[in-house]
Amino acid sequence: MRQLIFFGWNFIFNADVSPLRHIPDTKRRHLVLQALGLMWAVSFGIALGSYTVLAISVLGHAVLIAAAAVTVATYTAAASKPHLFMSGLGRSRDGEHD
Template sequence: MRKFVIHAWNFVFNHEVSPLRHIPDFNVRHMVLQILGWMWAIAFSVAVGSYTVLAVSLIGHAVLFGAAATTVATYIAAARRPRAFLVLARQWD
């Protein structure tokens, strides 16, 4: 169980283990990981803040599912087409 938890943690938070490792530019890889981190922080804030009312709780869960789908889509895109993220690097130059 301990190995599973360590592997799961590294798969999400370690840029050398996650599918983000396929993005060749280290700075773009770091930026994408930061954006995903902010997205999850906002998603959990909305979810936790909305647990007091059922209707708002449903919205919070929808935000969490959307965040999970966005993370999966980002990881798949990073694994299949890592150079697509280099457009982000050109915008900051």
């Protein structure tokens, strides 16, 4: 495992091992490596940000869908079984007890 990590690191970052070694100008090779590094940093940043925002977005949408489901269930129950809303909920009027 240690050898695999060492080889992977050298393949990416060592100018004598990576495919960038074929670029003859050292400054240009360094520029290309920096551009690739920036690209990967931005890619990981965007991915991590979207995963974080996605979790919040999923939670928010789940709450909205649950609220819609409760509303539909309440309206359906009120239309088909209105007596469910009349039994012992809240205060009674003028001291009346059910």
